[in-house]
Amino acid sequence: MKRKTKTWFVILTFLVFGIFPISAEEVVSETIDIQNIDHSPIYLAKSILVYEDLSNQLDFDSIRATDFKNKFVKVSSSKEAFNFSYSKSTYWLKVQLKNPEPSAKEVTFVISYPRLKTLDLYFQSSREIKKLKSGYSVPMSERPYQSRFFVFPILFPENTDATVYLKVESPNSINIPIQLWNTNLYDRYEINDHVIQALYFGIALAMVLFNLFLFFILKDSNYFLYVLVVLSTAFTIASHNGISSEYFWPNSPWMDQYSVNLFISIVLVLFLIFMRRLLNTKQLIPRFDRISLGFIILQIIFPICYILSFDSFVKGIVLSHTLTSFWILLVGIICSFKKERIAYFFLLSFSFLFLALIVSTLRALGLIPTNSFTIDGPQYGSAAEMMLLAFALADRYNMIIKEKEAAEAQIKFNLEKSNLDLEVKVKERTDKLNKTLNAMKRDLFVAKKIQENSLITDSKLIKDLNLEYRYLPVSEVGGDFLDISLLKESKYRVLIADATGHGVQAAMISMATKGLYDNVKTFELPPSKVMEIFNEEFMDNFVSLNSLLTAMIIDIDLQEKKIQYASAGHPAAVLLQNDQIQLLTKTGKMIGLKKQIHYGQSELTFGPNDRLFVFTDGVFEAFNSKEEEFGEESLYHLFQNTRNLSLAEVEDYLLKTLQSFLNDQDRQDDLTILGIDF
Structure with missing residues (x-):
């Protein structure tokens, strides 16, 4: 049975x-x-x-x-x-x-x-x-x-x-x-047939050029892969329906024999790569993705064997096309169940190509009859597939734009929220800083008043010496200070000093240093000896501050018309005598370098109408926006050219000249100048 x-x-x-x-x-x-x-x-x-x-x-x-x-x-x-x-x-x-x-x-x-x-x-x-x-x-x-x-x-x-x-x-x-x-x-039929073929390949060419343009604009490799898929599909169809034999290789029996199956393998390899990228199967379905890699290798190996032995592998390569097509269809179905939006377009588009490939394979194996549908089916299927894949890419791009807009909206919301939070925090911090700043301003105001009071000299001494001075710190307080004292009848002692730096730190050091000087300034000793004692006291008390001090002590005897001075690294004072300049140069090193420094002493005489200027380095070490320095030579020429002006006018003119030179830039250092008319 x-x-x-x-x-x-x-x-x-x-x-x-x-x-x-x-x-x-x-x-x-x-x-x-x-x-x-x-x-x-x-x-x-x-x-x-x-x-x-x-x-x-x-x-x-x-x-x-x-x-x-x-x-x-x-x-x-x-x-x-x-x-x-x-x-x-x-x-x-x-x-x-x-x-x-x-x-x-x-x-x-x-x-x-x-x-x-x-x-x-x-x-x-x-x-x-x-x-x-x-x-x-x-x-x-x-x-x-x-x-x-x-x-x-x-x-x-x-x-x-x-x-x-x-x-x-x-x-x-x-x-x-x-x-x-x-x-x-x-x-007449053949003319109509060529029009239909031209329409199909025209659509394919338009798809290639448009998506190639999108690839160059968007730099998205999916568009380039789509171009390769469309090109390889078009060549497969051209080989299948005889267009290639008529126009591309009219005298190549080898291509007529092998081309269709080879091009189908190329289409499937590119489609598998395109599918992996478009559906992101490596992350979405990693196990299935590894199988897809295996099918890619299969579609590379089989064509090589097919070329080496046509009779042995022709049916095998046709069956491999069927299996690979089934696999692509299955992956599309799985991704659709994963609710990947683009998988719906992909599945629909490949279904047309899959049907065309199955029909072509079954007809080649003799399992279904040969007729106009089974012969031309792959061409219709590929046309539908390329159109639907184009819709898939368009939808993907649209989704990317929407995701980008959603992300930008979320970022904007988070940024606005962060800005609001930041504004609150900034306001809180600003309030705290304002309180701190106001406290610091009060402290600086007090410090400024203390420093100004310490610089106030007995007006009788100023009148006796015919003296004018200007004191301009960079900030509220500064590191410059001066002192005028009477040693004995008609003999006066003038001190000018400059602590390194400026601001609060320099002001604190200068105030403390002035306290040391107040203890030694009335000693009836030559200026050099007073300077040595002053240096020793400074080293004993403030060596840990790592600060230095330039200073000049000048003893003026109005009766004997004589000047004695000692300079601890201080800028040279200027004595104007008959429009000639005589400099009171330094006689020793800065205070605070080391103990037991010996200071030299110099003596000069002055006559009627002579003028003495003593100042700190902030007067001439001023730099403008071009990094040009005002300089000592410019200062000396200014003293000479303003000989006919009063001391107050000379010092005011000097300040205006410096401001003009700086072109409204801020000064870099404290400024102190003291002038005496004999």
């Missing part, structure tokens, strides 16, 4: 797929009247008899011999075509035709499948025998009609019966969609 069931299953399978021949007794010879082709073509498959030459040795003379007449049988086929799948046999096809008209008629046989290696047509009538060679082994220029299909134009004699034989052999899948056309009608 099991053997009977199996036998019937095999018989049924052969009958369904059209490869089980009907017995010779059942063959009914049918003659086709070519008058019926004036308005539409005739599909000849149902009227053709077939003989399979397993030896591949028979020629035309053998086939048309009388003893072969009954060996031709009718083979199951679709209305439009035969499908013998992959076969190493040579197939001979025979059909009877007649032209009852009183005039010759131009007819055209069309086999609309471009992947047949050998396709020879023999036209036998009572008047003649014609042989027309075609197939992709024949260069395009040598074929009877240059077209993407195999076309045989024949002038059918009047009142004649004829037998047409076709010899078919190919390592590729053997599909024979054969039609008989009125020649004029086919010429």
Whole structure:
């Protein structure tokens, strides 16, 4: 019972797929009247008899011999075509035709499948025998009609019966969609066909250029991968429907034999890469993503083996295309269940291409009939796929824009919130700082008053010496200080000093130092000795402050008209005598460098109308925006050029000149100047 069931299953399978021949007794010879082709073509498959030459040795003379007449049988086929799948046999096809008209008629046989290696047509009538060679082994220029299909134009004699034989052999899948056309009608059809092909490839080119432009603008590699997918798909379709044979490689049988399956592998590799990037499968479904990598490797290895051994791997590569297509479809379904929005577009677009690939594969394997749908299906499917993928990329870009806008809105919200929080914190900190600043200002104001009070000299002494001075610290308080004291009748002692730095620290040091000086200033000792004692006291009390001090002590004897002075690294004072300048240069090192420093002493005399200027380095060490220094020479020239002015006018003029030189820039150091007119 099991053997009977199996036998019937095999018989049924052969009958369904059209490869089980009907017995010779059942063959009914049918003659086709070519008058019926004036308005539409005739599909000849149902009227053709077939003989399979397993030896591949028979020629035309053998086939048309009388003893072969009954060996031709009718083979199951679709209305439009035969499908013998992959076969190493040579197939001979025979059909009877007649032209009852009183005039010759131009007819055209069309086999609309471009992947047949050998396709020879023999036209036998009572008047003649014609042989027309075609197939992709024949260069395009040598074929009877240059077209993407195999076309045989024949002038059918009047009142004649004829037998047409076709010899078919190919390592590729053997599909024979054969039609008989009125020649004029086919010429018009071919023009329309080229328009349709131009429309398809025009759409593909537009997609390539537009998305290539987007790639250069957006720098998104998905657009470049899409361009590669569309290009490879277009080349696959061009190879599949014969456009490539007609325009790109008209004299390359090798490309006609191998190109379609090779291009399909390239399409699948690029599609797998594109899928991984577009659907982000590495993060979304990492285990499945590794399998996708395996399919990429499979579609690289199989084509290499296919090139090395066509017969061994042709069916394997076709099956690998089917498996890879199933896998891409499965990944699209899984990602759709993961609720990835773009996966919906991807799944829909690939479904069309998948259907086209499955139809093409099944037709190549002989599992479904060959007809216009199964031949042109891949082209329609690829057109739908590229359009839907373009929508997928557009939707992806739209989602990226929306996500970016949402992120920007969130950032803006967070920024506004942060700004509000920051404003509150800044206000709190500002209030604290203002309180602290106000406290510091009060303290500085008190310090300033203390320092100013410490600099106030007995007005009687100022009048006796005919003295004018200006004291201008950089900030509220400064590091300069001066002192005027009376030693004895007509003998006065003047001190001017400058602590390093400025501001509060320098002011504190100067005030403390002045306290030390107050203890020694009335000693009736020469200025040099007082300076030495002053240095020793400073070192004993303030050496830990790492501060230094320049100072000058000048003893002025108005009765003897004599000046004695000692200078601890202080800028030279200026004595103007008859428009000549005499400098009171330093006689020792700065105070605070080390203990037991010896200070020298100098003595000068002055006469009536002589003028003495004593000052700190802030007077001449002033720099403008060009990094130019006012300098001591400029100061000396100013003293000489203002000899006719009073001391107060000279000092005011000096301050204005400095301000002009600085061009409204702030001074860099404290400024003190003291002038005496003798």
